[in-house]
Amino acid sequence: MVYFDYAATTPVDPECLKIYAQVSEDYWGNTSSLHDTGGKAQLLLENCRKRLGGALGVPPQGISFTSGGTEGNHLALLSLAFSYKRKGRHIIISGAEHSSLHSAAAFLEREGFMITKVPFTSEGLIDLNALEEAITDQTTVVSVSHVNGEIGSIQPLHDIKKLLHAKDILFHSDMVQSFGKLDSKEAASIVDSLTISSHKIYGPKGVGAVYFHPRSDIRPYMPHQTHEHGFRGGTVNLPGIAGLTAAALKVKAQDELDHYAGLRNHFFKVLESSSETPFTVYGAPDARQLPHIIGMRINGVEGQWLMLECNRRGIHLSTGSACQTGKHSISKTLGAMGLGERAGKEFVRISLGRDTTRGHIEQLAEVLSQIRHDSVHLLT
Ligand SMILES: Cc1ncc(COP(=O)(O)O)c(C=O)c1O
Numbered sequence: 001m002v003y004f005d006y007a008a009t010t011p012v013d014p015e016c017l018k019i020y021a022q023v024s025e026d027y028w029g030n031t032s033s034l035h036d037t038g039g040k041a042q043l044l045l046e047n048c049r050k051r052l053g054g055a056l057g058v059p060p061q062g063i064s065f066t067s068g069g070t071e072g073n074h075l076a077l078l079s080l081a082f083s084y085k086r087k088g089r090h091i092i093i094s095g096a097e098h099s100s101l102h103s104a105a106a107f108l109e110r111e112g113f114m115i116t117k118v119p120f121t122s123e124g125l126i127d128l129n130a131l132e133e134a135i136t137d138q139t140t141v142v143s144v145s146h147v148n149g150e151i152g153s154i155q156p157l158h159d160i161k162k163l164l165h166a167k168d169i170l171f172h173s174d175m176v177q178s179f180g181k182l183d184s185k186e187a188a189s190i191v192d193s194l195t196i197s198s199h200k201i202y203g204p205k206g207v208g209a210v211y212f213h214p215r216s217d218i219r220p221y222m223p224h225q226t227h228e229h230g231f232r233g234g235t236v237n238l239p240g241i242a243g244l245t246a247a248a249l250k251v252k253a254q255d256e257l258d259h260y261a262g263l264r265n266h267f268f269k270v271l272e273s274s275s276e277t278p279f280t281v282y283g284a285p286d287a288r289q290l291p292h293i294i295g296m297r298i299n300g301v302e303g304q305w306l307m308l309e310c311n312r313r314g315i316h317l318s319t320g321s322a323c324q325t326g327k328h329s330i331s332k333t334l335g336a337m338g339l340g341e342r343a344g345k346e347f348v349r350i351s352l353g354r355d356t357t358r359g360h361i362e363q364l365a366e367v368l369s370q371i372r373h374d375s376v377h378l379l380t
Contacts, residue, residue, distance in 0.1 A: 002360045004317040006353035007149055007177060007293050013202035013247055020204050020243040031236050032227065041238055048238075048245040052209060055248045056196075057185030062211050064228035065241050069176035070100040072195030072210035075231055077104035078221040079212070080141045080170045080193060081113055087168065088138030089113045094126050094145070094155075095336030098174055101143055102332070114138070120336040123284045124153035124295075132163050141170045146178040146187055146194075150320040150333040150349055152293025153284035154182065157190045170216060176200055176208075180251040181290055192216040196248075198240065202354070203247030207240030260292035260352050263361050267294065267350075270365040277369040280343070282334065292353070295320060295333065297346035298368055301375050306348055309371045315364055320349035 012020075023044065029037035031045045046060075053060030066072045081091055093105050095117040105115045116134045119127050126144050135142075142164060144155050157173060164171055170192045178187065180201040188194055188211065197208035210231065212218045225233040271277050282295040298306060303319045310317055320331050330344030350364070 001314050001316060002363055004315065004350045004352065004356070004360075004364060006356075007152075007200070007349060007351035008318055009199045009205070010202045010353055012199075012204055012243070013250065015250065016203050016243040016246045019246045020239045023239040023242040027238055027242075031238060045236060045238055045241060048241045052245050052248055055184065055245075056188045056194075056211065058188050058211055059214055061229070062214050063209050064212075064231040065236055065244075066195075066208045066210050066228075066232060067206050067237070068199070068208040069098070069174065069195050069197035071232075072176075072197070072208050073098065073100040073172075073174055074104045075210050075221075076172045076193045076195055076212070077101060077141065077143055078108065079218050079231065080172055081108050082221040083216075083218045084140035084170060085113075088136075088140045090116070090136055090138040091141045091143070092116045092118060092131065092134050092139060093143040094118050094120065096120050096124075096148055096150070096333040097143060097145055098149055098176070099332070101145075101174060117336075118144075119338060120153075120333065122337055123288075124148060124151045124282060124333065124337060125284055125288060126155050126160065128156070128159055128163065131160065135163065135167065135169070139167070139169050141172060143172040143174070145174040145176075146182070147175075147290050147293075148333055149177045149293070150331050150347075151282045151284075151295030152177070152290040152351075154178070154288045154290060156288070157187055161190050170218070177290070177293070180248065181253055181257065181292070183253075193218065198244035198247060201244075201247045201251060204240045204243040207237050207244045209244070256354065257291060259354070260290075260356075263352050263356055263358065264291040264294060266358055267361045267365060270362055271368070274365070274369045277365075277372050279368075282337070282339075282343075282347070292351055294350040294352075295331075296348060296350065297343060298348075298372050299346070301346060301372055303346050303348045305375070306346075306368075306371055309374075310367055313367050313370075315367050317348055317350050317364075320347055 029041040031042040049060045172193045179196040199205040220230045278299040
């Protein structure tokens with residue numbers, strides 16, 4: 001099997017797994033218990049918070065641990081919206097946000113908030129003019145992911161912040177796909193809240209964090225919760241948190257990016273050399289593109305069929321969109337870019353990881369070209 005779905009999840013790093021197991025054995029106390037078993041666990045929890053705060057360049061007291069990116073995004077959008085509801089009830093998200101932000105926005109809509117979804121340009125970047133036009137004096141929150149999870153485009157956080165400047169609008173950014181790949185400290189300094197997830201950076205699954213900037217006076221939307229500064233209830237997943245912290249401290253972002261950029265170029269070169277495999281890539285200019293996520297289509301080949309055929313041949317990639325029973329819905333990102341149903345149906349996402357080699361890339365290109373050849377043959 002060759003795995004090309006690292007944007008969906010990564011295998012856990014053996015050192016992080018070791019830490020997870022060790023903490024499970026040695027720090028199994030409940031961090032909220034007042035006796036020494038609990039105190040020992042609490043000490044480790046606060047140490048992890050401090051070290052993760054250091055990695056993000058933020059005050060540790062702003063960090064609350066969660067079960068992952070989805071929960072972090074729910075907590076962030078709802079807490080921001082409800083904290084500022086006296087000022088207004090208008091929330092803006094990009095049309096290409098992760099489904100967790102669309103679902104949080106749908107919940108807010110049901111609660112009487114107005115939601116505007118801003119489109120992307122054809123380069124996979126937020127349409128800044130449309131964003132500026134969407135802002136009203138009722139707008140309280142803007143949510144735009146740092147890196148798009150389907151095509152890997154890096155969103156211009158500074159430019160977005162400039163539009164919000166002096167308007168008292170809170171800025172949330174989902175940094176699940178950028179954390180560990182880009183300068184998190186710089187990005188974190190721009191926003192009022194952000195989310196990260198452990199399993200995208202070779203940490204254990206089921207753990208992540210949400211950060212709220214202490215200056216922003218953001219309160220939990222659900223009252224009387226007992227853990228994590230009131231943002232979340234329930235006994236904390238200390239082994240997972242220690243594993244996430246270890247994964248975050250282990251990341252060597254620049255080395256990884258250089259590795260991925262070389263593989264990405266090699267992939268396109270190999271595909272271009274085969275005229276039998278016409279393809280279209282969706283993404284931003286190089287300076288605004290993370291190289292390890294390749295959103296693309298093999299022209300004329302349905303994405304879901306391509307994914308299944310690849311799977312049959314031992315290549316694991318994704319269609320980058322949610323599959324509901326009997327229905328293959330179009331990628332949110334391509335929808336936000338204004339691309340039609342054909343492009344959406346043919347879309348696949350290939351994502352590279354630490355273990356991806358040039359040999360794997362050549363194998364992938366060969367399989368894609370075989371499948372394309374077979375599909376043309378089938379249709380004629
Ligand atoms: C951009 C983005 N945000 C949020 C999530 C959700 O993270 P988790 O799986 O930890 O809930 C994902 C995962 O696919 C993602 O790609």
